[in-house]
Amino acid sequence: MKIVLAEKVSPATAAIFQKEAGWNVVTADQIPAGGLKAALADADALVVRSAVQADADLLEAAPKLRIIGRAGVGVDNIDTDAATKRGIVVMNTPGANAVAVAELTLGLMISMSRSIPRANASMHAGKWDKKSLQGSELRGKTLGIVGLGRIGLEVARRAKAFGMTLIGYDPFVAPVIARENGVTLAAIDEVFSSSDFLSLHVGLTPQTEGLINQHSLAIMKKGVRIINCARGELIVDAALVEAVKSGHVAGAALDVFRSEPLKESPYFELEQVMLSPHIAGSTDEAQEAIGIQLANQVRDFLKLGVVQNAVNVASLSEEEYAELSPYIEMASRLGQLLGHSAGRAAQSEELGTVESISLTYTGRLAAMKTEMIRNAAIAGVLRGADGVNRINAATAAEERGIRLQEDKREYVPGGTGATLKLSIHWSRKGGSHAGETGGWTGTGTVLHGKSPRLLSYDGIDIEAELAETLVIIRNKDVPGVIGRIGTLLGEAQLNIANFALGRKAKATAGEGSALAVVQLDLEPGDAETLNKAIDSLHGVEAITSVRVVELGQL
Structure with missing residues (x-):
């Protein structure tokens, strides 16, 4: 097994891989300039931070690559679509640096409210200017939090201790989670218009790019202060500069930027804007935690098949994977059986075009995370198709024009505990039998937690080991x-x-x-x-x- 650490990471990261017998670990200082593609030629895993661009061109040079691990949260530097098409899992490490980012966020809020950078510069200039440095308290102020994931909630817990009123926007967080952390959920415009401080903690998507723009700034309170430790692209820079110059925005603290490193910017001329070089997650503790978490995730995937914190496939804990693993294997074998039927029919010119694959989950299986089961079944059906595996199976099927359909049915007392019904549907497009349709159907289950079984095939009930x-x-x-x-x-x-x-x-x-x-x-x-x-x-x-x-x- 070959692991390429393309950027400098915690020594603990390499140490975890090096403990595995026979694993070859290549660190960043062992890769010559321009030599990353050569290093990846026979690599199984790639570990990056934010500098290396893992784009389609780079992935083309890594035919054996199975996983990309991102030491951090954002995956903007990884072409996840290209990775998915090649069957490569992309993992990140959300939460490992959440405390570090939250602490910097609170530090920036305090620094702005008490003008700490200006006070420090004034003292270094030999001045004693108390009068112009009178600040304001966080107590009683309203903090708007956009994004209530791990980091947003860590910010909320700390801001609550300062006696702040918390209001937040996140369409994907359960109201009970927000309430437990003292946050009142509201529409995004209400968060903008009600906040004395506004902190951004969302990822970059087409919906969030340019979130802070001329319109959203116009509805904010006069004197609002904005903190961004998430993504530079969330802010339209020209709009924020104008709002600061006009006095509508009292201050901003920015740790991230559209282009990094930041070399030229109108922000440099504005003392109301605090700037830091993307250091939110840069603490000794966070980097150590990120390195250890990522190494464990990558190792567990390569050794056990456990998928954690993946951004392009379903993530499973070790416990969830242990429960699902026999069903994943059953689905793979059932798919191969039906796929073999399709191949045989094609050879005898009975098959027209496969139009759809449908999966029905019954019983306990319907309550499980079924994405890996689905992918295993589809990969089985498409076995032998170039480059198709359990990661990219659904994408590969759709690219071939095959419709996918899934249905989940509740457990029926007295019925089989957990079953998967898999069907392949086809139609003939030409010749004397044009318009005819048909297909193959099979049902499988797992006995005693480990034995994959066939329960029906082609309309005939049977009980056989797969x-x-x-x-x-x-x-x-x-x-x-x-x-x-x-x-x-x-x-x-x-x-x-x-x-x-x-x-x-x-x-x-x-x-x-x-x-x-x-x-x-x-x-x-x-x-x-x-x-x-x-x-x-x-x-x-x-x-x-x-x-x-x-x-x-x-």
Whole structure:
């Protein structure tokens, strides 16, 4: 396993990786200028901070890359769309620096309200100017917090201790969480118009870019003070400069900027604007915590498949992953089984175009985080398609024009505890059968928390293990077929480990149909023997189809 630490991170980060036997850790000081692409040629993981641009071009140079870890929160420097298409997990470390950012936010508020930078400069200039430095208290003032995630809530808890009135905007936070932290939720315009201090703690999205603009500034209180330790792009700089110059905004404290490092700016001419070089998360404790958290996340993903704090796939705790893991594997094998059916039909020109894949989660499964189950099933269906894996499966399917549909149904007392029903739907686009539709459907579950089982296939109820190698036999429901199958496999010296049988009831006229799923005890050199046995089974008149399905680890 090769881990590339492309930027300087806490020594504790490298130490965690270096404890793993056989892992090769490349640190930033070992990478020559312009040598990052070469270092990534055989890398499994990339760790960055904010300087390295992990764009599509860089990812193209990393064909084995499985994960990008961002030591921090923002992922603006990572092309997450390109990463997702290549099946690369992108993780960040939210919360590890929340206290550091919150403390700086409060420090900036106090500095503005008491003119601390100006007082310091005055003293260094040999002045004793108490009169012009009279400030104001935080007590009794209204603090508007835009964004009540980890950092926003840490700010709220500390501001509450100062006796401030807290008002906040966040469409994704539960009202009970806001109340527990002393925050009154309000519409964004009300937050703007009511605040004496306004602190920004949201990520950069198309909706938040330019949030502080001429319009929003105009509805703010005269004398408002603005703090931004989140993203520089949240503020339209020209609008804020004009508002400060006019006296409408009494002050601003900015730790982030549209272009960093900040070299030329009208802010330099405004003493009412405090500037710091993106240091909100830069404390010894925060950097150590970020490095340790990220290293543990990346290690757990590479070793165990646990996905934590991912920005492009569902995140799962170790406990959640342990519960979901057998269902993820079951979904993968069920998808491979149906995908094999699709491939067989395509080879025999029975298949037109796969139009949709639908998944129905029943019982306890419906209450779980199902994104990884969905992706595993789709990756199974699309097995063999170039570059498709459990991370990018949904994107890959949609790029191929395949519609995805999911449905969750509640647990029914007396029913199976947790099942996944997977269906592939197709239609013929041309030829003499144009317009015909069809598909394949299978249902699976997990027994005893570990054994993936097939419960139905192609409309026939059955109970069979979804083992790595299966022989799928379709036959007419007539006497003697099971015995004949056993005889031919026995003559080939192939031992039957499990034999599952299901059937459709006989129609009004004609024979019914049956399905056998056979698991064999196979040794590495048995391939030729198995092929001969399959040929023999094809010769049985009542058997309509025989195929061997390999269900591998994806």
